[in-house]
Amino acid sequence: MNQDLVKKLVDEAILENESLFLIDLSFVSGNKIKVIVDGDQGVPLSECVRISRHVEHNLDREEEDFALEVTSPDISRPLTHQRQYLKNVNRILKVKTQEEEFEGTLTNVNENDINLKWKTREPKPIGKGKVTVEKNASIAYQDIIEAKVKIVF
DSSP states (O other), X not given: OOHHHHHHHHXXXXXXXXXXXXXEEEEETTTEEEEEEEEBTBOOHHHHHHHHHHXXXXXXXXXXXXXXXXXXXXXXXXXXXXXXXXXXXXXXEEEEESSOEEEEEEEXXXXXXXXXXXXXXXXXXXSSXXXXXXXXXXXXXXXXXXXXXXXXX
């Protein structure tokens, strides 16, 4: 399987729609090609079909048989690209770093880091009882081990 040709074909297909971007391209044993594509406003099924057809029509099954799967990332897949963070602003994220774990609303995304905001209950500075406090954290991309969108029902 000519992996460079497949990569070129996938890139060509994605370039036709500026809102799409490649998350993962993998070649599994048995000539299985798996393409995961995301988009700034999600990925309609028609775009997965279009990308699949573009790749299939430019590869010769007579030369080498293959299986092709083009999908969007499922919700359990961690965020890996800055554009994924951008499209999830105002959603609740669970973020793991080397030192600690955070769960909060993604409020801002820039070139270097993300910002989370959440509320927590802490003991009052004076007296008994607890008070609700708003916390913020700025987390650099390089410190993020895993970040996932939390599904709230």
